[in-house]
């Protein structure tokens with residue numbers, strides 16, 4: 001596991017975008033796994049900038065998003081569909097047929113999950129997976145529990161997640177209680193993974209994750225310790241507790 005600590009959010013976002021850009025340059029038909037939430041917004045902004053400056057071409061890139069709220073339509077401004085189009089897809093030359101996001105309105109959810117896994121498999125699996133992390137250690141919407149599922153599935157959101165994501169809704173009651181998420185198996189099969197963490201709310205979970213030499217279904221992100229190509233990229237705020245514990249002080253590990 002490679003750990004990188006950026007000075008601030010902007011630097012973290014530029015580094016993430018540069019890693020993604022390099023992978024696209026090496027493999028123009030890269031299969032890119034994408035995340036939502038506040039954390040990757042700066043990365044998407046940087047990728048859009050590179051595209052607009054003529055430095056990056058998404059015409060052959062294939063994307064698979066990690067998750068979608070169950071019961072929200074693609075046109076709902078709070079859906080991850082809407083987020084992805086407004087923050088990224090509408091501003092680059094990706095082909096609409098190369099974009100994949102689970103359908104939160106699917107009548108037959110099991111079939112939708114099966115279809116999604118099939119599409120990922122047909123594309124050859126994920127080459128590069130971008131991840132954020134929940135305050136409770138979730139990745140995608142794989143929530144802490146007694147077991148973690150490997151394939152795409154409908155999941156109940158944890159109370160911590162509902163609380164954390166309430167900021168995107170008018171009230172906590174409006175946060176969907178369920179979501180469709182790719183499973184941990186799909187994430188772990190990605191050839192390369194970048195985990196982003198930003199801000200002080202993530203400092204506790206990042207210290208927990210990076211200090212432990214154990215995996216647990218109670219911290220789904222801990223399974224990333226078993227992956228052979230993970231870059232953990234944090235800003236200073238998210239790395240704060242980890243650095244204090246590590247150095248007994250508050251030093252900074254540069255990138």
Ligand code: GLP
Nearest residue numbers: 035036037038039132133134140
């Ligand atoms: C959300 C998403 C995750 C995301 C995480 C952190 O609920 N399902 O994919 O990584 O929670 O979100 P944020 O970046 O807003 O803190």
